[in-house]
Amino acid sequence: VSSSQSKYLTYRVEDGVAVITFDTPNSKVNTLSFENSEEFKQILEKFKNDNTAKAGVLISGKPDCFIAGADINMLQACKTTEDVEKVSTESKDMLMDVEKSSKPIVAAIMGQCLGGGLEVAMSCHYRIAVKDKKTTLALPEVMLGILPGAGGTQRLQKLVSLPNALDMMLTGKNIRPDKAKKMGLVNQTIEPLGPGVDEPKVNTRNYLEQVAIQTAKGLANGSIKVAPRKKSMVDKVTERLVSYDFGRNYVLKQARDKIMKLTFGNYPAPLKILEVIDESLKHGYDQGYKAETKKFGELGTTKESNALMGLFHGQTHCKKNRFGTPPPLKKIGVLGAGLMGAGIAQVTMDKGYSTILKDVSEAGVARGLNQIESNFNQKVKRKRMTSFERDQLLGQLDTSLDYSSFKDADMVIEAVFEDLGIKHKVIKEVEAVVPERCVFATNTSALPIEQIAKGSSRPEKVIGMHYFSPVDKMQLLEIITHKGTSKETTSAAVELGLKQGKTVITVGDGPGFYTTRILSFMMAELLRLFQEGVRPKQVDKLSKKFGWPVGAATLVDEVGIDVASHIGRFMKDEFGDRYTDADVSFMDDMVDGGNLGRKSGKGVYLYQKGSKDKPENPAAIEIMEKTKIEPKMELTDENIQWRLASRFINEAVLCLQEGILASPIDGDVGAVFGLGFPPFFGGPFRYLDNHGAKQLVERMERFQAVYGDAFKPCDLLYDHAKDSSKRFR
Ligand code: NAD
Known part of the structure; x- marks a missing residue:
């Protein structure tokens, strides 16, 4: 028996099967990095040359995590498109080696199997997943503004139907083991061992290992065969359809239209994923692999992926208690x-x-x-x-x-x-x-x-x-x-x-701490826009195009006009005309008429039970007309979008300047996860770093010239506008 242990991987042969165990020391998860991929290559070489092993099993030492993905620091360290492409090429070569192995390798999956982790599993010859609560399979790259770059876009198409592959790659959604089995993503599922044992998770993991060893042995001696996926009627029709130009164009156009409707083209990754799929459907997997690497390189250096990865780091940062361990709370x-x-x-x-x-x-x-x-x-x-x-x-x-x-x-x-x-x-x-x-x-x-x-x-x-x-x-x-x-x-x-x-x-x-404060400064501007004649539907359309998940007018109805009015008065008392010089009686009139927002069935919109349709509320429009003011500048789409966003961003920077925010990371995470600031901007601070504070200050100065102090950029924003080398994050 040849066994060995290195930092991340151990190798031992049992019953003629090499068991390769991935277990990152001192970490809850396994992630793929430059360092461990070197070890991985060496172990593969050893496996190839090991005559005592007829087959292999790849398993994690951690019951809650197979592999959680590639270490994103690896990508963030890249400066050029070529650097990013290299990350893709190297991992692709390694996984091609796994796939081409003449001895079968079984991936034994328990816990998270995400991104690069699923790409590894898909390069193996057989996949077994445990049906426990923590086991999920997914390709979440799209949420980081990239795509699966280690061959995943192609291998997934070989395993599951095209609609399922598109769905997984475009949404990044989690797939549970049962569904994965049904789709063809895994070959076999096993039940976890029930409670009543001392450490059920570890026992289940060991049981999985034994099942995987027996399966690997069976694959090697031919007693087990990999059954091809059972294709449904719809699968067969789709396959046929996309083999013709018109059919392929039709399917991809449908997907593209859906993406554009949801994202207004603000996110490049889903569109590039479609381009890669198009390439492989037209010219086969070899061209598909090449297209994957090229587009992966392009995406890895976009502002959007930088912003989304920054958010991922920010979220990890905000999942830790930095204030010590408190006594137990019961x-x-x-x-x-x-x-x-x-x-x-x-x-x-x-x-x-x-x-x-x-x-x-x-x-x-x-x-x-x-x-x-x-x-x-x-x-x-x-x-x-x-x-x-x-x-x-x-x-x-x-x-x-x-x-x-x-x-x-x-x-x-x-x-x-x-x-x-x-x-x-x-x-x-x-x-x-x-x-x-x-x-x-x-x-x-x-x-x-x-x-x-x-x-x-x-x-x-x-x-x-x-x-x-x-x-x-x-x-x-x-x-x-x-x-x-x-x-x-x-x-x-x-x-x-x-x-x-x-x-x-x-x-x-x-007053309003961070989130309520920056949101209400934007809402104060919304009030003025209403009075200048901009209508709720127009505001919502423009804010969604800008990247907000919910339109600003709908948001007021969701918050409740009574609540917004209450907070608005309070903020006006605290911040004076810088907050708003608009007529706040609009809000009072709305509340007096029972137009409280969605909860009362009428706000700036009318809500009918059982109907998604929400017409503008004529009573609200009448009140807007009653308090009408003349716009002081042209109401172009861009002006409307930026009058709202600039007040939000400036107030966020002012919160940092005043020490309300301890760090821009909290500011970005709060704005995106609490208020829906467009995730592809990564938060107000990341936005300024990536797109330039100077540009925002210039816009604000144009608004300030006609609307006054409401648009006065704060000192810290000026500092960053003057010196473009200054960065918040
Ligand atoms: P709500 O009107 O739905 O609920 C308030 C509840 O408190 C009522 O059930 C009332 O009977 C009860 N109550 C009043 N006095 C009480 C007392 N002395 N002891 C026990 N219960 C008492 O209001 P809500 O929307 O849940 O808001 C509650 C608080 O949360 C407010 O301070 C609000 O500003 C804040 N808040 C609200 C939101 C929101 O979106 N609604 C968001 C964040 C924070």
Whole structure:
């Protein structure tokens, strides 16, 4: 038996099968890098020459991760298109070697099998996946602005049908083992070993290894054959169709139209993926491989991939607690069973915390419970949860109309009405019952935390935890510390947020903190545009073209016009005319007429149950007309888009200048994941680095000349405009 061990890979022969185990030291995941691909090549060479091994198995030492993809630092270190192409060529050569091996190799998959990881698996001759919760297969490259560059675009087409291949590559979506088997992506699935064993995961991994060894042996001696994918009628018709020019053009045009409708051409990667597919359908896989490398090189140096990879790093950064390890948190109390409180309770109990939800009335509690139950029912329907798990979780949630069960709470999160007086009242009530150690977090949208903390006898325990609606779907959590918040308090809040699955940014205190502040400056401009005669549908069309996932007018309706109006008045008091010199009575008139946004069925749009169609609300248009003002400059599409975006970006930079933001990374992550700032720009700061602060300042100065201080670029933005070598990130 020849066995060996290097840093990442071990090699041993069992029963005539070489077992190659990938296990990156001191890391939760395996990623592909220059360093380990060298080892990989050496091991392959050894395998080829090893007469004792008739077949091979590639498996990970980690039960939760086969291979999570290529290390993206490898790409980010590249300066030129040629450098990026080289990354593709080298990995492609290596995987071609795997594919061409005269001895069969089985990929044994458990845990994440993503991007480059799936490309490795696809180059093997047989794939077995464990049907556990953590096992997912995907090609998420498109989300990083690139494409699978190690042969994946071609091998995927050989394994699965064209519609499935396009779907996987264009969306980057996760495929679960059952579906992967059905599609032809894996050859076999196995059940995980059930509970009742000491370490079920490790045992399952070892069981997978044994199944893979026997399969590899069978493939080598011919007792097991790789069955070709069973083609459905639709598969056969599609295959036939794309063999003709018109058919291929038709299928690809459909896909292209869909991409353009969704992205307005702002994302180059999906379009290039289609070009690669087109090339292979026309000229075969060899040309396809070449096209893949070329387009991979082109994409790897775009501003968009730079921005998207930056976001990926930013998100990783915001998934860590940089404030130390807090004492364990067990019991969490949530105050207010409204839209937000119920959402917060849901994501808390879902992670196994003992959770109490309190409201002032039975009706309030019932409303909250109803919200949680219907969200869980959705999960059951989508097979994300079993009905048993739902019932168990719901049974664990404690609801209450008084504070009796708060006496051993480790943290209380309040989500009562947005009113300083009420917030002070509940702080007093809470502090009368909870233990000294208990953290008091407030989910206010805009009230400065320091003012809320004035109602507390332990201000060091007071912190802001600003969730976004809907809480169970939105990724971001903005944590706000005031001057007196202790480090332990911050670390506890961050810990809970991370456990709830959130991407957490931590910012300083001030009116609207970071996210509410920058959004409301943009919304103030929207108000002026409405009054100048720009209509909701036009705004939405232009903002979507710009790259926002939701149009600005729709967003106001989603937030609620009453809420926006409340925050708007507060911001106007705090920031004066720099915030807006427009007539805010527009908002009052809207609210007085019951036009509160989607929740009341009418806002700037009208909403009808069961219909996706939303016409503009004539009452809203009438109010806009009533407060009409003359535009001071031409309302071109570009002017409208940039009057909105420039105020948002400038305010973000001002937040950095004032120390509300500790770093531009938090600023970029917050703007994209909390507010939908176009991801292909990578956030306001990445945008300025990639596209130039000078360009934005010049635009703003043109607006400033007619509209005044609302468009005054802040000092830090000027600094960057003057010196183009200065970078935020
Ligand atoms: P909501 O009106 O849906 O819910 C408020 C709930 O608090 C009601 O059920 C009410 O009965 C209850 N309540 C009032 N006083 C209470 C008390 N003393 N004890 C216990 N419960 C009490 O409001 P919401 O939209 O969930 O917002 C709650 C907070 O979250 C506000 O501060 C709001 O600014 C903030 N917020 C809202 C959003 C959003 O999108 N709606 C986003 C972020 C933050």
